[in-house]
Amino acid sequence: MYKELKAKVLDICFEDQSIQKLITDNGSKKAILYKSFTARAEVGSQILINTTATDLRLGTGGWDIVRSHLNNEQWHSNDGKGHIMKARYTPIQHSVAAVEAQESDFHPFFKKPFTLEGSPVWLAELHSMVPLFYYASQRMTPGVKCCVVFDDQASLPLMMSDQLRHLKEQEHFYSISVGQAFGAQYEAITVASALQFAKQVLKAEIILISVGPGVVGTGTRYGFTGMALSHWSHTVSALNGTPIWIPRLSFADERSRHSGISHHTLTPLCEFTFKPAILPLPYLNTYERQKVCEQLESYQPFQTNHHVYHAKEDLVSLLVEQVVNHSTLPILTMGRKYEDDPVFFCAVAEALRVGLELEE
Structure with missing residues (x-):
């Protein structure tokens, strides 16, 4: 249609x-x-x-x-100085200055071998996780450089996101759009190149891979955009990094496939990820923990030995409350606020906390 x-x-x-x-x-x-x-x-x-x-x-x-x-006969933009096309072969195809391209000042960086040297890279299925992740990073480690790599599994034009337009104004926030996505502060062709640019050029201390608004789901086992997380995880592992999965957790979502730990986390992690990754889980009450453990057990044996961390105490909820209360724009997930679904928000902060602790 x-x-x-x-x-x-x-x-x-x-x-x-x-x-x-x-x-x-x-x-x-x-x-x-x-x-x-x-x-x-x-x-x-x-x-x-x-x-x-x-x-x-x-x-x-x-x-x-x-x-x-309807009344413009001719118009052109002078913004794009590069030759890499995005939204290719569509009526809105346009050129961007990709960081890897031959005409880019950064081109020489991409001719050299690169390794993440064990650094953590966080993976977030939903766009709503991005502002919470960034603002939490600034409270946990004020002034830390945070770069978000936006893949093309959801919105291609990232400027449609109110949150992202606001984040681009923040001093310590950097963004790179990859694949067919466009509109971040920097443009790249692949996730691997974006990780190299974030680490070597931007000197980012915290790197997150995510998407713009508008993920797709069909209620089927494999038909959802979150399957891309396994690809991101493999790319991080191949570059000798440590992939940290932010779990999609909820006890407010009425859909059974998203209740507890979502199958959007479990399926790509447990069935399609062949190199070890870290899955931090926030502090949960007895019922919540039991349900999540049963869900994880139902997927075993995993394709590899992932490291699942269960928080033994709540170290993040106060921080999350401070973030959502001081955010200029409301931080919501599926229309729900922190009070409606606190475990979702705490899962983001706990994954960040665990990853930062690993670097110490």
Whole structure:
């Protein structure tokens, strides 16, 4: 299915250097315009909007996407100085300056051997884990350089994320978009190159691999974007790093496949990951711990000997409360706040804490 409509811009409710948020007279009545490949709109502009996802009531936040202007004959952006194409062979393909490319000042770095030298790299299935992870890192180790590598398993244009646009303004936050994803502070072609750039060039002390908003699930065993975590884990292991999986935990999610420790963590970790990884679990009450242990046992034997750490005491909930209470933008997961599903939030902070402890 593909659907597009003509619309008129009634108002501009938000604008920065990368996007406009528009009020329109058609579709969902609100639309996002990406300034990388569409000329900015004015009130009264006639535009063409893609309404496919909003018609299907899918997770774009209820926003239509501006495809083009109806009254612009020619327009081009001078932002991209590189030759690496992203969103290739689509109407929005555009060139970016990838860090590995021959014209890049950083190109020589990628001709040399590289190793993570045992450094931890954290893996996060959901975009909602990213702001919590960053702000928790700044409370645990103030001033630490944190770099997030964004793979292309969810949103390709990262500028649609309010959280990420805000994080880009933070002094110690760095981002790299890889694959077909675009819009981070730096662009790369592969996860491996992004890890090398984060470590050798940015000198990041904390590295996280995650995705933008809009992950996909189908209620099946293997049909979900979280399967990419096994690939990330293998890449980290191949570069002699230590992959640390942030578990997707919940005791508020009513879907059985996500109750306790989600199968989105268990399936890629236990069935598809062939090099040892670390799975930290936050402090759980007796019922919660028993359920998670039973879920882990149901997947055994694992493909390899992963290291599962069970927290014996709660060392993170106070920190998490401070983070969510002082965050400029609300930190939610599946629409739930910390009070609704504290174990989800504590799982992120505990994984960070365990990884930092390993480096000491």
